[in-house]
Amino acid sequence: MQKEFNMPIPAPVQFVLDRLELAGYHAYCVGGCVRDSIMGIEPKDYDVTTSAKPREMQVVFSDCRVVETGLKHGTLTVVLEGMNIEVTTYRIDGTYDDGRHPDSVTFTDKLSDDLCRRDFTINAMAYSPERGLVDLYGGCLDIENRIIRCVGTATERFSEDGLRILRALRFASVLDFDLDEECSDAVGSMKHLLDKISRERIYVELTKLICGRGAARIMGGYPDVISYPLSIAEECVKRGAEIIRADKENGNRLKASARYAAFFESLTEDEGNRVFASLNPSREEARAVGRFLKYRGAEEFDEYSILKLMGKTVDSFPEELIDYELACGRMTCDEARKNRDLCRRLILENRPRRVADLAINGGDLMKLGLSGRAIGETLDRLLDEVIRGDVENEKEKLIKRVMSDE
């Protein structure tokens, strides 16, 4: 136990700890928030682990806003000042017959039992303002040496829950750490265990992995493991790593969707879309990745092409595509800067780029005697002419234009 570390604790979290302690239970901050605080990073959220059993927690927080989503597994979420604080009873995970989730959880009185079920030493530390830091597995030292190490034997821990293979790489990427030798060997030799893991869980970890500071290094170092759950060639991941490395030099401009597209740079549009769909992304996310696969490589970035592309996609996309093309080496930094400036200027000038931006609509065309498909086609053509600058976006002028065509 080390006393010297003083973890800053937000007031609502302190309130939760105090409530439990005053009621006679033990309570600690645990997991990611302790790890991040030691590293000097402000935690995204706070998890609390306690000796109080689920029913006892309910009593302790009976006058607070709580969400009981995970009560079966011992978790109660306390909502305070806009913070969601997950409070979980000390617990031992049962066996993992399916390698996915524990068949049962058992509540325990010992903090040490709760810490030893956790995945990595850096995630297995607890902190209480009264009792200080509890670091039973050398998590602090591993943070200092920037190492991801399993709590216990890596192969055993991965057999219990195959997702930990990807989590090891995710933390290595996000924190810019290395895997210790045992963990590094085990992620390679046990990657087939990812077959048993739900696509949703894989997607969450993979997304964090490719967005991490060390993404290019980890993708380049473990292409066999990362390509495995996607059923793509290792070469795809290596090419993705190159693109993401180039982007890092450009200041990490690529968002998750462009980073996924980087994986699929050596695949056809259809193949890339199919592989991404296998992760069960939302429709919005699938569309965002699909855009890169559709428009990569072929686009021009003059005024007309940019406005057309904005109209067909979303205003922010041409700039994202420019960053992608730059990372792929199909554009120079100077060209990218010039093209980005142009995109921003066109948006600032609020240049028409969608049919809805035209000063004329379907109703106006009907009054002029058009019907059916001719309406949509005419609007498309007028938009094209406005974008080209052949006609001004003014109702009178557009009407005149339509009439002169008849």
Ligand code: ATP
């Ligand atoms: P982040 O900042 O990304 O949320 P985190 O450490 O909080 O990182 P979570 O996935 O939120 O990560 O999990 C919270 C804690 O629960 C972890 O720190 C770890 O102690 C434990 N944990 C989560 N998933 C697993 C798992 N699959 N196996 C073992 N322990 C796990």
Ligand code: MG
């Ligand atoms: Mg977390």
